[in-house]
Amino acid sequence: MSVELREIHKTFGPVHANDGISLRLEDGRIYGILGENGAGKSTLMKILSGFYLADAGQIVIDGRVTHYDTPLGAIRAGIGMLQQDPLDVAPFSVLENFVYGYPGGALPDWSAARARFRELDERFSFGLNPDAYVEQLTIGQRQQLEILRLIALGVRVLILDEPTTGISAEQKEVLFNALKRLAHQDGLTVLFVSHKLEDVLDLCDAAAVLRQGKLIGTVDLPVTTGQLVAMMFGQELSPAARVDAPLGQVVLETRRLTLVGPRVTVQNLDFQLRAGEVVGLAGLDGSGQELLMRACVGLLRPQGGQIIIKGTPCEGLPYRAFLAQNVGFGAAGRLEEGLVSGLTLMEHFALTDPTQGGWIDWERARRLTEERIRHYNIYGRPDSPVETLSGGNQQRVLMALMPDHPCLLVLEHPTRGLDVESARWIWEQLLARRQEGTAILFTSADLEEIVTYSDRILVFYAGQVTEVPDSRTTTVDELGHLIGGHRLERETHA
Amino acid sequence: MNAPGPFALRRFMGVALALGAVIVSLLLTALVILAVGASPGEVFQKVWEGIGFLPQGGLDAGRFAGVVNFWIPLALVSTGLLITFTAGLWNIGVEGQMMFGAVFASWIAREVMLPGPLLVTVELIAAAFGGALWAALVGLLKTRGGVHEIFGGVALNNLANIFAIYLISAPWQPPEGGSAHSTPPFRSEALLVPMEGFPVSLAALALVVVGFLVVAIALRGTRWGLELKAIGKSDRSALLLGVATHRNAVLALAACGALAGLAGGFRVLFTYASLRPLVSGGIGFLGLLVVLLTGTRAVWVPPVSFFFAAILAGSTRLKIALQLDQSLAGVVQGILVLLVILSNGVRGRLRSVAVPPARSAGASPAPQPSAEEVAHG
Numbered sequence: 114m115s116v117e118l119r120e121i122h123k124t125f126g127p128v129h130a131n132d133g134i135s136l137r138l139e140d141g142r143i144y145g146i147l148g149e150n151g152a153g154k155s156t157l158m159k160i161l162s163g164f165y166l167a168d169a170g171q172i173v174i175d176g177r178v179t180h181y182d183t184p185l186g187a188i189r190a191g192i193g194m195l196q197q198d199p200l201d202v203a204p205f206s207v208l209e210n211f212v213y214g215y216p217g218g219a220l221p222d223w224s225a226a227r228a229r230f231r232e233l234d235e236r237f238s239f240g241l242n243p244d245a246y247v248e249q250l251t252i253g254q255r256q257q258l259e260i261l262r263l264i265a266l267g268v269r270v271l272i273l274d275e276p277t278t279g280i281s282a283e284q285k286e287v288l289f290n291a292l293k294r295l296a297h298q299d300g301l302t303v304l305f306v307s308h309k310l311e312d313v314l315d316l317c318d319a320a321a322v323l324r325q326g327k328l329i330g331t332v333d334l335p336v337t338t339g340q341l342v343a344m345m346f347g348q349e350l351s352p353a354a355r356v357d358a359p360l361g362q363v364v365l366e367t368r369r370l371t372l373v374g375p376r377v378t379v380q381n382l383d384f385q386l387r388a389g390e391v392v393g394l395a396g397l398d399g400s401g402q403e404l405l406m407r408a409c410v411g412l413l414r415p416q417g418g419q420i421i422i423k424g425t426p427c428e429g430l431p432y433r434a435f436l437a438q439n440v441g442f443g444a445a446g447r448l449e450e451g452l453v454s455g456l457t458l459m460e461h462f463a464l465t466d467p468t469q470g471g472w473i474d475w476e477r478a479r480r481l482t483e484e485r486i487r488h489y490n491i492y493g494r495p496d497s498p499v500e501t502l503s504g505g506n507q508q509r510v511l512m513a514l515m516p517d518h519p520c521l522l523v524l525e526h527p528t529r530g531l532d533v534e535s536a537r538w539i540w541e542q543l544l545a546r547r548q549e550g551t552a553i554l555f556t557s558a559d560l561e562e563i564v565t566y567s568d569r570i571l572v573f574y575a576g577q578v579t580e581v582p583d584s585r586t587t588t589v590d591e592l593g594h595l596i597g598g599h600r601l602e603r604e605t606h607a
Numbered sequence: 608m609n610a611p612g613p614f615a616l617r618r619f620m621g622v623a624l625a626l627g628a629v630i631v632s633l634l635l636t637a638l639v640i641l642a643v644g645a646s647p648g649e650v651f652q653k654v655w656e657g658i659g660f661l662p663q664g665g666l667d668a669g670r671f672a673g674v675v676n677f678w679i680p681l682a683l684v685s686t687g688l689l690i691t692f693t694a695g696l697w698n699i700g701v702e703g704q705m706m707f708g709a710v711f712a713s714w715i716a717r718e719v720m721l722p723g724p725l726l727v728t729v730e731l732i733a734a735a736f737g738g739a740l741w742a743a744l745v746g747l748l749k750t751r752g753g754v755h756e757i758f759g760g761v762a763l764n765n766l767a768n769i770f771a772i773y774l775i776s777a778p779w780q781p782p783e784g785g786s787a788h789s790t791p792p793f794r795s796e797a798l799l800v801p802m803e804g805f806p807v808s809l810a811a812l813a814l815v816v817v818g819f820l821v822v823a824i825a826l827r828g829t830r831w832g833l834e835l836k837a838i839g840k841s842d843r844s845a846l847l848l849g850v851a852t853h854r855n856a857v858l859a860l861a862a863c864g865a866l867a868g869l870a871g872g873f874r875v876l877f878t879y880a881s882l883r884p885l886v887s888g889g890i891g892f893l894g895l896l897v898v899l900l901t902g903t904r905a906v907w908v909p910p911v912s913f914f915f916a917a918i919l920a921g922s923t924r925l926k927i928a929l930q931l932d933q934s935l936a937g938v939v940q941g942i943l944v945l946l947v948i949l950s951n952g953v954r955g956r957l958r959s960v961a962v963p964p965a966r967s968a969g970a971s972p973a974p975q976p977s978a979e980e981v982a983h984g
Contacts, residue, residue, distance in 0.1 A: 432847070433849060433851060448841075448844070449841070449844065450843050450847050451844055451847050451848070453840045453841045453844045454840060454844075455840040455841075460836070461848070463830075464830075464833055464834065464850065465848055469830055471829055471830055471831065472830070473828060473833060
């Protein structure tokens, strides 16, 4: 099935997200869709998969102009998209999720569906248990389920949006093998949207690069990373320079800290963080690192032990008490935890400005917002609702909302979903604060990021913590071995 | 593929949809009237007369005062509910808060001896306090006990009414004995005074105006209002931005409860001059409908609640004139509310295709949590 996009235009308010994009996609190939945040790649993919309607332009499938304006319509036309967060229904079983959307009326044929599921699952060696519940699955397994579901629905074009975020190295390998088989043996067209150039180079046959809503070009792979970066940004980039900061007093200390999460327990953790120090927490999703982060800002009550911030025991205190200690927290889900969808930027800054009294001085709030917009390079206006900003700009807003001189910053995936340039900018800001004595505790799924920016690394594996005392002596490979334990196979029934 | 309309076109579409909803609801009402064997024209005319518009022109002050006296408690309650809606709370307990306000006002009216104006002032303060207390209980059940405000509210509504019935039938019963109908009438100096010629309480009217202005300004201009707005849109994000979400939820409920308590106080100190079972008379629920229609756009609360009061008060004449039950007015309101909500839903759907985030918040008239929370409830 050949797919051609002709002169696709889409604007959101003043932003021309897709500006006359024409792209021809052949079957049997894997295309990487590249571009920095706000380049328009997500918009283009959402148009192709029926989530958005283009303002102008045509989608031509096998030589015929095709119209659809819902994801279901797109699936009927043979195009299915795997969202960044899989859109499954948690309280249902794998098989039940597999069946929905499946043709066959009100009463599904369960045995036929089960047989089909097993056949597809074996073919791609996913090893999913059809009777497991979706909430027990890892993100990687949920993606696998969604792929099987779309294939069973007869999809011929498969779009994946950032599928390698939050999955293990093993799962990535399984995913890539499955995608290669789908494209090269079954003749599907695979579109792979990613910021990770290594992944694109590893997997794809060709790459289409977008910049500021326009298609810059399509190249057959392999080419060098540098060439791709140059197409994306018009120049090559290197990570933000890191200067060792002098370490100050102990800012955060845990003593025999015991944390209990739904799947994992961290026991008797002793740990210190000094002013000016950056500590990265590495580990597969759900290995215990997020428990430590949340406990250190009062969002998770420890089962035992102490959390001491600047000499004050804080365990058991609410989140606001930690804020009062000048601790800043940036959660992974920006619009779920941190930014209020429906409030404007100015309202956000008015809300968090400690100098505002009971009556809000909107004039001052506007001045502050304009100043922050300039300083943090935010692409938006004071009265823009925050949810209309791109992911990278939302992350900048989140940074701008944090206290000016925090003693401790706790950041979950501070650059998740950001392009190289935005990620680099975020780290410049963080490293500048560190020079002023802020201690930073962060997690990332990107091991390169952890190795590059941490002074020390704590590796979490099933709640066990191993310290890498000097990150300069370690490598991404070594870290990869540590976070995987002994080639851990993550089972559905933990 | 169609281009989505420019902003002006979409705005026009919104107005057209709202107008369409009103017209369709009138047509449906006419159908209902035809179905019960009456003439829609005659019914509309009788309602019009019931509001006070005389067929020969001019206004019947007594009838119009009836509309205003129904509007006063409804406007107070709706104003209070604006606060809880902004904070994303479903204060179903508003009826119980009215009843508790009524009980507190009655208690002062029965037990305290003071000169007239001072006594009424104390009664009203007690009414506000009683309503706030009952509402704060809903808030504490929610924040401390994990009881959703809808369930807590329903339970406390029931409890408030049972408590009022107990008072009426036991300690406060009339001297002639065991009636659960009402307490004996209060002394006249304990009551709100109607104006000459236009039997409406000026003090109560002033309360409505002041209450509304205070709430509208607080929601718009104060930090507290902004905090409530943030909580209403995402209480998790609000918490992480440093807003005291629990304390504010309790405060929002208590503020709403105070206004509901005043409304309950008005019912016993003016409408009935005694305490009765279900003294709230469904006005609290009606207030929920009002705010469901207006969303958080405060300016619309007085006119919409007045419209509701007019239809309800106007339809009391239906029974006398046409032998039709006045509950027909409830049907009209029900249809109207459903259709306006439906038109908002349709607008949301149309917009979700045209604007990037599926939930384009901000302009949405119903409070954000409505769909999800009701589905859970």
